[in-house]
Amino acid sequence: MTAAEEAGPQSVRVNLLFNERPVRVPYGVTLFDAASWNGIAIDSTCGGHGTCKKCRIRIADDPPVPSSLDIRAYTPQEIRDGWRLACRTAATRDTRVEVPPLTTRPKAATVGVGRQVILRPAVQKRYLELAEPSLADQASDLERVLAQLEDLEPRAELSVLTTLGRTLREADYKVTAVVVDDVLIAVEPGDTTARRFGIAFDLGTTTVVATLLDLSTGTPAGVESTLNKQQPFGADVITRISATMMDPGALDKLQNLARETLAELAQAVCAQGGVEPHEVYEVAVAGNATMTHLVLGIDPEPLGMAPFIMATRLYPEVLAADLGLGGVVHPRGRAVVFPAFGAYVGGDITAGLLASGMDRDARVRLFVDIGTNCEIVLGNREWLLATAAPAGPAFEGAAIRCGMRAADGAIEVVTMTPDDVSLKVIGDAEPQGLCGSGLVDAVTGLVRVGLLDSSGRFITEDEARVRAPGLAGRLRRIGKERVFVLHWRGPGNPAAEDSIYLSQRDVRELQFAKAAIATGWQILLEEAGLEAADVKQVLLAGSFGSYLSPASAIRIGLVPKVPVMRVVSAGNVAGEGAKMALLSLRERAGGLALLEEVRYVELSDRADFNDRFVDQLPFPPG
């Protein structure tokens, strides 16, 4: 590992300005992904391999060094003007990006981790000009419509029939049939074939994200995120399950809060995209098992205690109305709910694996979604192993003395030398606390400069004055506990109690979390008969994992010791998987097929788990 690699990227977030729309993305992702994840449509048909040359963008101010593919794609003048391929340009600094409007009607979309998806959405529309009935042709109204949809062989819903007669006659027998999968859900007057939309939801325990997709083009038409309204019932899934066990009314309340969260997001993205509610014919939901159970009103109690049993792995046919969206999308809109591998490897992970193509790649890859519950999947296109590790709330900022979520004022990057500490704060604001990536960075820095020994204990003040003379003054005590001050609040050198600090107990919390995770992937590697070096790529997924410094993650042993370039941020793969399910029936089937392809490894019944966990507590040698 070179010194540069060791230091890692200077920032874990990059500010971009796409056509004057500001977005914030993990360091190093391509500008194509950065745009796509934020609802900004860029042409692409090659899956991000730089071959279709459609993903044209312009960086007018101080354009980056062109890649060899850029040089083949553009004239020298264009290169000088800042034209680049979005799929080949990484976000490594704050940048202003111009995206030309879409010129083609795409047949494919690039989503997830470089996945090219041929557009074949479940939502199909057909414009029909029907013959008027007569005494010589008394076919029923429905037969008349179905005769034109023979290749789709849909079944009709009762709701279509209630108004079909009036619609046909008022529209002069010129109508558009809306078929979702194998169901005729609507017959609309006139030709509405140009308008069909879906909403992909990433239903997280903390944050919920909705992406409105134009299903005809595969392009996003709106993205919104918000906190899950269930938050007051607890930060993690266990506290929410517990709530349903204490209070018989809590399940209803939690279900309604989840439904309200989805409904508000649906309204927001439709407003953003200029789409009428009835033009949204399908939604897809990727969430962990608890979130999925709760939003569907399924009693989650058996998920919360051994032996951790789901009501179902595969969900039955569900309508958008069953998710509380009846009034904000098409009243008979359908819903795709991602199936789960286990109580703690849920539909969000199924969606994430689909989006990252874990079952398509020949390379052995490790997928790690870091959170209170950490889901880990190892494998390639031949085999896949999955497990869940109970990491605890450290990464969410909970149980950390000065912890906070990754919001404005959170220290997200900590860079440490023996002489000084420098911080990067979200929103460039006065520091308010430490978020998960800052926590990992801080501990990594302290280990690297030697203020923490490999067991995770602060060294003595005397030793500190020798090893890191510029930092020794930051080692303090609050009561009996030793702390390291990251940031003095106010002028001068006030009491440690008022500073933003990292305590000995905080370090222990992180050690427990990373030991649980490392035990998880260690066991999977052993089950597969592999070693860390065999892992060709580590995908850091989820809202926390995506913003983690790969170098720090490696340094403290959160991920296997591989070259830092092999550790990549995969972004919000759950949401990407949900988008894929809306855009392609084939990909949707692929998501289902994953259930058969993944073997779930339960950690909680392994006799050797505790021994292995203790083995993983120390920090690896530098």
Next chain:
Amino acid sequence: MTAAEEAGPQSVRVNLLFNERPVRVPYGVTLFDAASWNGIAIDSTCGGHGTCKKCRIRIADDPPVPSSLDIRAYTPQEIRDGWRLACRTAATRDTRVEVPPLTTRPKAATVGVGRQVILRPAVQKRYLELAEPSLADQASDLERVLAQLEDLEPRAELSVLTTLGRTLREADYKVTAVVVDDVLIAVEPGDTTARRFGIAFDLGTTTVVATLLDLSTGTPAGVESTLNKQQPFGADVITRISATMMDPGALDKLQNLARETLAELAQAVCAQGGVEPHEVYEVAVAGNATMTHLVLGIDPEPLGMAPFIMATRLYPEVLAADLGLGGVVHPRGRAVVFPAFGAYVGGDITAGLLASGMDRDARVRLFVDIGTNCEIVLGNREWLLATAAPAGPAFEGAAIRCGMRAADGAIEVVTMTPDDVSLKVIGDAEPQGLCGSGLVDAVTGLVRVGLLDSSGRFITEDEARVRAPGLAGRLRRIGKERVFVLHWRGPGNPAAEDSIYLSQRDVRELQFAKAAIATGWQILLEEAGLEAADVKQVLLAGSFGSYLSPASAIRIGLVPKVPVMRVVSAGNVAGEGAKMALLSLRERAGGLALLEEVRYVELSDRADFNDRFVDQLPFPPG
């Protein structure tokens, strides 16, 4: 035709007392059918052919002459004690009947017109004792249940999942799965396999009948009927369709009234049978196209005017809740809605054909359901032709000066000689008016004694005094119209205006009705290349047709001129068909298959209809 045949049965209704329960049935039906139609269970496995000898009943008072099958089935002492086979004993007089309780658990039931139905209901129950989950066996709750139902391959409903976890754990993993067709609709604690019920509805324009069936035995557990609550919107389908065209709110109102009618009947039959609402897992509905459209909330307007187009022939998957029964049967109970051949040959006729086995019999048979709209089907197991004839409201008592529905006080039988008129009145009450069968009898009698000529005109008073001296005094005038007094109200010989009479215009109404019907079956006979004599059986179906005097029907040309014994009352075949659909998936499929087997002949676009209609107006020569 013998004189006895010519005279016809003396009564069209017979009062029976089954185990002290009074019922009223058409003359000549078997006591087995009479019991079955009225919810009284009698053993039978042979389809009413006298071979299984299970349908034991006892007529203690004045038992009828035993049949040869009775003599083989019983000892001489039993014969003397009044034991008879219910399927071989006709209801020809008021009778007290003792029915022993069921002793066997039947595998088949006899329903409809002598149809033996092997019990294979769509509603199935399985008692399951499941292995408890463990860390070594983390199959989901649903997988655990479905593994035991592999042969049924059901899909689960979301509603099952919401409480499945709790049910399994509280019931100690001993549960009963309820599968309807291919859907798992419930998992109940403990062993409930002994309790499964369905309700068959005959949803008539005037009268609605519900039969609660024990699906394990095929036996009825309750029967109730009531007037369709839509009545205030008009007596026939056309007035109800018109209402929806005038008033945008009428469709909702009509739908709700139909739903209330069904719901009240469901509650009544459950109370009668001692059945809990959640034990009713399926309902079947046979109704004409308009009634079916209305109860499902489907706009009926296109049914009401040429070219008479249905929204659909086949109805989509429907829940009992879609019929307004969500609260009064199992909340996820399913519904079977009979498909229709045409706007005026609806699901009631599909059910009726199923019940009468029109597609199974080698003989050419004519099925006639007489009402405001008259449905006519001709054929055998090789071919079937159907049509609808607009008979008008005469048979319902409407448009007839002294007409009334067949209720207490209605003259239902009129017997006439040249000297006198004798009347039979429903409920043995003072006559209030004339119902359909009385109307047909009265006109038949007047034709027979010669007071009406073959053109349907009353002969002169002078001629009357010669031909029927005892009746001539009843020929009067009210204003300019000639009338025949059937019953003088009060003592003496008061004004004709105050009597119950038949007017010249009433005779014309009946002529128009019978001409429309006769034109219908004439055209079907011609389409088939047959003559009246080729018809081996005429089935008079529906609430009016069943009570019509066969001899009178033949005499005035309402049915083809065949020996009177060939004309039989088929009873409420629509309701019987609905029962069959609940008892047997195979019969249900047979009902669907009828849609392909029946060819619909539209009368209203035939250029020769009016000529033929005029040809049928006269009464045939005696």
